[in-house]
Amino acid sequence: MSGKLFFAKDIVRKLSPVAVPPVCTKGLGFGEAFAPHMFEVDSIKEDWGTPQINQFHNLSLPPQCSGLHYGLQCFEGLKAYRDKKNNIRLFRPEMNLRRLQNSMNRLVFPRFDEKEMLDCLKELVRIDADHVPAERGYSLYLRPTAIGTNHNLRVGPADRCKLFIITSPVGPYYPTGFKPVSLMVDDEHRRAWPGGTGSSKIGANYAGPIFHQVECAKKGYSQILWLGPGDVVDEVGAMNFMCIWKNKNGERELITAPLDGTILPGVTRDSILSLVRSWGEIKVNEQRFTIHDLVDALKRGDVEEMFGCGTAAIVSPVNGLNFKGTHYDVPCPLETSVTMRLFNTIQDIQYGDVEHEWSTVI
Amino acid sequence: MSGKLFFAKDIVRKLSPVAVPPVCTKGLGFGEAFAPHMFEVDSIKEDWGTPQINQFHNLSLPPQCSGLHYGLQCFEGLKAYRDKKNNIRLFRPEMNLRRLQNSMNRLVFPRFDEKEMLDCLKELVRIDADHVPAERGYSLYLRPTAIGTNHNLRVGPADRCKLFIITSPVGPYYPTGFKPVSLMVDDEHRRAWPGGTGSSKIGANYAGPIFHQVECAKKGYSQILWLGPGDVVDEVGAMNFMCIWKNKNGERELITAPLDGTILPGVTRDSILSLVRSWGEIKVNEQRFTIHDLVDALKRGDVEEMFGCGTAAIVSPVNGLNFKGTHYDVPCPLETSVTMRLFNTIQDIQYGDVEHEWSTVI
Numbered sequence: 047m048s049g050k051l052f053f054a055k056d057i058v059r060k061l062s063p064v065a066v067p068p069v070c071t072k073g074l075g076f077g078e079a080f081a082p083h084m085f086e087v088d089s090i091k092e093d094w095g096t097p098q099i100n101q102f103h104n105l106s107l108p109p110q111c112s113g114l115h116y117g118l119q120c121f122e123g124l125k126a127y128r129d130k131k132n133n134i135r136l137f138r139p140e141m142n143l144r145r146l147q148n149s150m151n152r153l154v155f156p157r158f159d160e161k162e163m164l165d166c167l168k169e170l171v172r173i174d175a176d177h178v179p180a181e182r183g184y185s186l187y188l189r190p191t192a193i194g195t196n197h198n199l200r201v202g203p204a205d206r207c208k209l210f211i212i213t214s215p216v217g218p219y220y221p222t223g224f225k226p227v228s229l230m231v232d233d234e235h236r237r238a239w240p241g242g243t244g245s246s247k248i249g250a251n252y253a254g255p256i257f258h259q260v261e262c263a264k265k266g267y268s269q270i271l272w273l274g275p276g277d278v279v280d281e282v283g284a285m286n287f288m289c290i291w292k293n294k295n296g297e298r299e300l301i302t303a304p305l306d307g308t309i310l311p312g313v314t315r316d317s318i319l320s321l322v323r324s325w326g327e328i329k330v331n332e333q334r335f336t337i338h339d340l341v342d343a344l345k346r347g348d349v350e351e352m353f354g355c356g357t358a359a360i361v362s363p364v365n366g367l368n369f370k371g372t373h374y375d376v377p378c379p380l381e382t383s384v385t386m387r388l389f390n391t392i393q394d395i396q397y398g399d400v401e402h403e404w405s406t407v408i
Numbered sequence: 409m410s411g412k413l414f415f416a417k418d419i420v421r422k423l424s425p426v427a428v429p430p431v432c433t434k435g436l437g438f439g440e441a442f443a444p445h446m447f448e449v450d451s452i453k454e455d456w457g458t459p460q461i462n463q464f465h466n467l468s469l470p471p472q473c474s475g476l477h478y479g480l481q482c483f484e485g486l487k488a489y490r491d492k493k494n495n496i497r498l499f500r501p502e503m504n505l506r507r508l509q510n511s512m513n514r515l516v517f518p519r520f521d522e523k524e525m526l527d528c529l530k531e532l533v534r535i536d537a538d539h540v541p542a543e544r545g546y547s548l549y550l551r552p553t554a555i556g557t558n559h560n561l562r563v564g565p566a567d568r569c570k571l572f573i574i575t576s577p578v579g580p581y582y583p584t585g586f587k588p589v590s591l592m593v594d595d596e597h598r599r600a601w602p603g604g605t606g607s608s609k610i611g612a613n614y615a616g617p618i619f620h621q622v623e624c625a626k627k628g629y630s631q632i633l634w635l636g637p638g639d640v641v642d643e644v645g646a647m648n649f650m651c652i653w654k655n656k657n658g659e660r661e662l663i664t665a666p667l668d669g670t671i672l673p674g675v676t677r678d679s680i681l682s683l684v685r686s687w688g689e690i691k692v693n694e695q696r697f698t699i700h701d702l703v704d705a706l707k708r709g710d711v712e713e714m715f716g717c718g719t720a721a722i723v724s725p726v727n728g729l730n731f732k733g734t735h736y737d738v739p740c741p742l743e744t745s746v747t748m749r750l751f752n753t754i755q756d757i758q759y760g761d762v763e764h765e766w767s768t769v770i
Contacts, residue, residue: 075560075562076560076561076562077472077560077561077562078559078560078561078562080472084471102471103471104468104469104470104471105468105469105470105471105476106466106467106468107466107467107469108466108467109446109464109465109466109467109553109572109574110439110442110551110574110576113476114467114475114476114481114553114555114611115481115483115551115553115611115614116611116614116615116618117479117481117610117611117612117613117614117615117616118611118615118618119476119477119479119615121477151619152616152619153615153618153619154618154619154622187561189472189477189561191471191476191477193476197440198437198438198439198440199438199439199440199549199551199576200437200438200439200440201614201618201646202618202621202622203618203622210471212471212472214472214561234603235603235604236601236602236603236604239598239601239604240598241596241597241598242597242598242601242604242616243615243616248479248615249476249477249478249479249480249611249612249615250479250611250612250613250615250616251479251612252477252478252479252563253478253479253480253481253515253605253610253611253612254479254514254604254605254612256478256480256515256516256563256564256565257513257514257515257516259564260516260564260565275637284563
């Protein structure tokens with residue numbers, strides 16, 4: 047598994063002959079508009095070809111490729127931010143590229159050099175720098191993706207693969223201020239399972255939940271709280287889940303599921319755990335807990351806050367939860383919340399208002 | 409979920425201006441060559457557009473479509489056979505199209521009329537009739553597929569979808585006679601799980617196993633025997649699994665996992681159960697059994713045969729099994745086996761040597 051790598055210095059550019067004006071991101075939905083260029087590089091067997099930055103275009107794919115039949119597809123999501131000095135910044139991009147490498151390895155795709163891939167990503171962002179919006183909350187969403195592009199229907203490793211990056215200018219997740227969500231606990235269906243693929247960012251993990259998310263929305267709830275075997279709490283929607291509560295020893299604690307194979311190792315998750323640990327005010331506990339623990343704590347009045355976390359929203363505060371037909375209100379202090387403090391702290395770093403090693407000017 | 413349907417009478421044909429000679433299928437791998445035409449129809453929201461039969465071509469897909477990011481893809485596999493009278497036959501195609509409907513429903517794709525879709529499939533096979541090979545064991549493999557083709561990165565139901573059929577001339581699965589396989593029991597990883605997507609024929613179910621299949625092959629075994637919670641036997645590779653044994657009551661019994669949500673409802677599986685029931689010689693038991701039951705029966709000498717079953721191979725006899733590092737020989741009588749009898753009986757029906765309601769001349 048170590049063929050010919052690709053290098054940023056070899057990028058062949060076929061750019062738009064005219065400057066493409068940025069779209070108006072106001073009121074724009076997530077991932078609806080795209081910047082004018084995309085990065086792409088193709089592999090045959092273990093060998094990567096020449097990296098390219100081309101105009102954004104439809105992909106011409108064999109209808110028989112494994113990316114369209116056997117779920118051989120994985121992706122990443124991160125953002126480029128414009129700071130007050132007009133610099134463009136990335137937030138911990140090396141974590142996303144490491145996770146992409148892991149997801150690609152899970153799908154038996156060829157390995158790439160993570161530093162070179164980061165340079166390719168930066169080069170793409172530089173070329174489309176005009177499309178990184180300026181206002182706080184706005185950003186250029188970056189979507190590295192890898193798909194099997196082989197020319198046969200064989201169920202097995204793909205002998206051809208395409209790695210590409212598209213980018214999409216996006217508006218703030220909360221255009222009118224922090225908006226809490228209500229959760230429907232699903233104790234029947236599963237997003238992931240021990241021995242499955244829950245810890246890789248592959249398309250397969252997103253296909254199953256979409257049906258249940260539609261059912262959840264029909265019942266008036268925003269997101270599903272996914273459980274694992276033994277009713278342990280896994281994730282919320284497509285985000286990691288966290289709760290701040292008084293634990294059984296009476297300590298103020300942030301609890302979240304550990305990275306034991308069914309949980310996506312979120313970059314926002316990792317950042318939050320690191321920040322809260324650095325504050326020294328709240329104990330951080332990465333440990334399995336059940337929905338029953340959560341409901342009991344709600345009944346006792348021991349829950350301070352619950353939230354989802356991920357790249358799109360940073361944090362998503364929870365104000366209610368339905369388990370087996372019973373609705374529980376969840377404390378949601380918003381303005382005075384840890385959730386809000388985390389949101390502001392991380393945004394300050396992402397937009398360079400506070401200097402931090404996680405944020406890199408490109 | 410009931411928009412504009414499509415009808416076979418409305419098919420628009422853009423066919424090859426010249427007759428394309430059939431490929432030589434001798435020695436050809438599975439799904440490597442394709443017949444010159446393909447069927448396609450696209451939906452926007454709930455409405456299907458005009459069905460088309462075009463020349464086989466690469467698909468032009470938005471790089472952001474959910475078919476490439478969120479696993480919104482499902483497929484079917486069935487075959488067209490040429491009988492001795494030069495008729496072309498399909499084997500229970502309505503079962504495949506019903507399962508396709510179910511898989512598409514699982515992915516929140518629009519519904520289609522199954523009878524009209526069958527007529528479209530037949531029309532495609534008629535147009536490429538010259539590409540249905542003549543010899544026993546040879547066939548034209550048919551691959552109906554549906555993918556999300558939406559123009560945004562939203563994690564949710566696709567508002568655009570493409571349903572297409574490509575076809576591939578294939579040689580016999582056993583070119584040099586019945587070839588038994590050895591199984592590696594995987595008690596750590598999972599192909600499927602209760603509450604997941606194991607009973608739908610969607611790409612997601614194939615992505616995870618590919619990594620483990622590579623590891624299995626490195627250890628010298630052909631296929632993985634997948635287990636579920638409680639060590640129950642699920643499937644083998646991408647096939648249903650069956651065992652003929654003396655059960656605890658001393659009865660001769662064919663046992664296979666029931667269709668309880670983690671098992672693909674195989675057309676070959678259903679056909680075998682129906683045939684064996686009709687023989688009245690062997691009890692048929694669709695019930696959960698564990699790998700421990702299987703190993704104990706092997707040790708007692710109560711196992712007669714084990715086999716996988718599916719469209720590609722019909723049946724795949726097993727001659728060995730590795731569980732937790734111990735290798736067990738599995739009785740594999742081949743020429744005198746039930747496996748072989750089933751193989752011949754089903755092939756006789758598929759190739760029209762024996763008239764049966766499962767086989768339809770088109």
